[in-house]
Amino acid sequence: MSREIVLDELQGYTEPVELDREVAATLRDTGLVSVVPAHGGAWTILPAGKVGAVQIGELLVRVKPKEKVGLNRLLFLLGYAADPGFRPNNVIGSEDEDLFAALGESLARHGERALERGPLNGYVSVEEALRTVKGRIRVGDQVSRRPGQLLPLEVSYDDYTADVAENQILRGAIRMMMQVPRLSDPLLGRLAHLDSKLEGVSVLNHGAALPVWTESRINGHYVPALRLSEIILRSMSAEAGTGHRMVASFVVNMATVFEDFVATALKEALEPYPGLTEWQYEAFLDEAEPGFRSSDRVRMFVDVVHCVNGRPALIFDAKYKAASASGAYPNADHYQMLAYCTALGVPRAWLVYAGRGEPRVRRIRNAGVSVVEFPLDLSQEPEALLAGVVELAKLAFFVANQDPDSTSART
Template sequence: MFRSIVLDELQSSADPVLLDPEVAAMLRDTGLVTVLPAHGGMWTVLPAGTVGAVQIGDLLVEVKPKQKVGLGRLLFLLGYAGNPGFRPEDVAGIEDTDLFAALGESLARQGLRALECGALNGYVHVEEALRTVRGRIRVGDQMTRRPGMLLPLEVAYDDFTVDIPENRILRAAIRLMMQVPRLSDDVRWKLAHLDSKLDGVSELRFGASLPAWSESRLNERYLPALRLAEIILRNMSAEAGLGTHSVASFVVNMATVFEDFLTTALIEALDTYRGETVGQYPAFLDEAEPNGRSGARVRMLVDIVHTIDREPAMVFDAKYKAASPGGSYPNADHYQMLAYCTALDVSRAWLVYAGPGNPRVRKIRNTEISVVEFPIDLSQTPECLLARVESLAVASFLEWRIRQEIEVHSAS
């Protein structure tokens, strides 16, 4: 009998549930939830700091993001963080009722559109040993690998084939999705039909890096399917027949997702301004010791820094945290920003929170430093999210320019 457990990301208590010990161990190993023994064969299942879904046989466990961030919005954040060319319509129409069913239906729908006119072909550079000449002979490799031998020949040529990166990524995602238990017969048939249309495409080894591809006029019809396929391959796993159960999991860390999205979006938004935007900016909190013991220094990696003339000008830090009932955030966040401002010699830092609300400026006592709490509501539409980041870029750059003008005026 099918069972479903739905948890909120911030949930701190739950009623014990009856689980098979093997299922409980497999569920814990996914990292989506913590599973603790209760009493009488019961187990307490609680969120473990990640969101997503795990399906083990006939059990589906889902952890929903805070603020009612639906699956479509989550996939947009994931997609945009990896590729700023990702568009909201690439994941449009995805239902939020069942994550795996929604992913399977969406992949089938996008795949059918991509392959409507057949699989895409392209040129692939091939280097191999043949008994006949094809393309050009790689003389250096021939002499190194086969000294004194006439055959086989080390050759290189460009082959026009269906076995291109776009098709390999798409087929890998389709085959991974086909391993998910309890998909509808209709979705499973569509995925099998798509797999047959990609006959001749080599498989991607599990865990291997995805092959590189670039957007072009030729693969334009593939783009929505490719972007969804990459999200699935990077965040999902499925194993048929692990023990006595089939397991599928799609687990993401929302703090990482939010930081990656904000970094990419700010780099795009600040691209038209002077300077350069860098993620994970390296810095030191303390001065170097006279004896040169650099390894003993206090190292910092700042989430996002915009530099102008190679000097830090704007500092941003992404925080995926819930505000207190009174609307305040942890004091430690402000201590951290004070340290960043002091070490980087900037007078304003931007604490970007994932949540609703309006910006708030906190002036630090006995200093010239201010920390701006800047919330971004992730439940908004993708267009509104990007517009919000754009307003952050405009406000931060304008504040920096005003500060520079004041310093120039004071100096004169």
Template sequence: MLNSIVLDELQSSAESVDLDPEVAATLRDTGLVTVLPAHGGMWTILPAGNVGAVQVGQLLVEVKPKQKVGLSRLLFLLGYAANPGFRPDDVAGVEDTDLFAALGESLARHGLRALDRGALSGYVHVEESLRTVRGRIRVGDQMTRRPGMLLPLEVAYDDFTVDIPENRILRAAVRLMMQVPRLSGDVRWRLAHLDSKLDGVSELRYGVPLPVWTESRLNERYSPALRLAETILRNMSAEAGLGRHSVASFVVNMATVFEDFLTTALKEALNVYPGETVGQYPAFLDEVELHGRTGDRVRMLVDIVHTIGRQPAMVFDAKYKAASPSGAYPNADHYQMLAYCTALEVSRAWLVYAGPGKPRLRRIRNTEVSVVEFPIDLSQTSNDLLITVKSLAESAFNEFWVTRGPGIRSAS
């Protein structure tokens, strides 16, 4: 019988549970939870700063995001951060129940829909050694690798095959999902049926970067399945057996997810305005020392900076952490934004928090700097999330235009 433990991301206390020491060690190694020994051979399981699910043998441990961010929203944030072409309907219908069951069901449904008319084929460039001529002979490689030899021949040709990036990604995700323990018989059968439809597609080796694919009219029916498959491959792992227990894990850091999503969404929203949006913008807080050494300077990496004419114009910082019970945000965040504004010579910065509420402006005393606290409620629908980010981009650019707009042409 499967035992389940459900924790909230911000939970700070929990009742002790009885665990096998091997299970406790495996849980701790996933990074999803901290596992601490308690009295009487019991263990205390608490969130470790990440969200997701881990299944070890007959134990399923889930850590839910704050604000009741459901699985479909989490998958959208992950998918959009990696690819702004990811659409809300790519995760439509995902149930906010058991994470692995929902992922397996969604992958099976999207995959079968993609392969309804059979596996997609395409041309792949191949370079190999053959005993007959096919395509063209790579003369340079032939002379370098086999001087004076007529056979085998180094040739290059384009092969029309099902072994294309789209099918490799989909099959890799299907095979990974099939290793998850205790999926329903129906889901497992459909995944196996998908795998059989992709016969002849080579396997992706673990740890190798995912092959690149480009959305087009030809692979349009594959897009939802591929985006979900990429999310699974980037964030999930599964082992058929580790010690005496099978293990599956899907673990993400919500602070990183939120920052990556905001960076991508702001780049898209600000793309209609002059300038360029850069994530992890490098800068220094202090001046260059007189003797020229820079190794001990105070370095900064600003979450998001929009530049115009190569000069910083708008500064954004993503903060996933919650506000205090009174609704106040940490003082250190405002110190940080003041430092960014001072070093980058901008008069306004945007602190973007993951949470409900309304924007609030704070003017920093004895300076010309203002900090805008801009909450984004992650429990909104995916479309509303993007609308909110678009509103943020519009507000930031309008503010820039009011304060520095007249010089924009000379700066760009």
């Protein structure tokens, strides 16, 4: 009998539930939730700082983001952080639909479009030992591997084949999706049909680095399927668990997703302005002292720093945190921004939060430093969300070139 447990990312209490001990251990190992023993053999399940879904046999556990970010928006944030060309229409399914069913349906539809004209073919470099000459003889390898032997020959040549990076990625995602329990038989049939079209394409090893591909006119019809496939392969796992139950999990850290998205979107938004944008900008809080190594200094890594003429001009830091009931954010964030501004000699830092509201400026006493709290509403449509980042970049660059004593984020 199927069973579903739905949690909010910030949920602090849940009623204990009855679970098989092996299921409880498997669920805990996914990292989506914490699972601790409760009274009477029951278990308490609480969010563990991640969002996503885990399917263990007939049990489905979902953790929803705090900002009511639906499936399409979540995958947009994930995809855009890896590739600014990603758009939410790469995912097909309603916001409240079962995550695995929506992912499977999206992959099937995009895969069908990609393979409508048959698998993509391309040239790949092959090195192997043959008894006849094909391509170029690798003399160095022949001498070192087969001294004094004429056959077989170590050769290299270009082969026109379907075993290219695009098909390997697509087949890897299809194979993984086919292992998800409780997908409908019609959907599994469509995925199996797509897999058969890719017969002879290498199957990627679980956890291996994804092969590199470049968007072009030739593979343009593959791109939506490839972008979705890469998200599936990076964020999802599907395998047999304890007790021979099939386990599928799609688990992401929303703090990391938000920080990566803001960094990517800011870099894009700041491109029209003079200067260079750097991620995880390395700096030191303390002065260098004679006789001391840099490893002894207080090192800092700032999320995003925009430098003009080689000097830091704009500082941004993304925080996926919840505001208090009064709308305030943690004091530690402002201490951190004060340290960044002091060390880099910049009078203003921009704290980018996931949430609703208007920008707010806090002037730090006796320091000549201001910290701007700039919220980004993740429930917005992607176009509006990206427009918010463009506004942030424009505002930050404008204010940085105005009166340094200005106290308004919008002056």
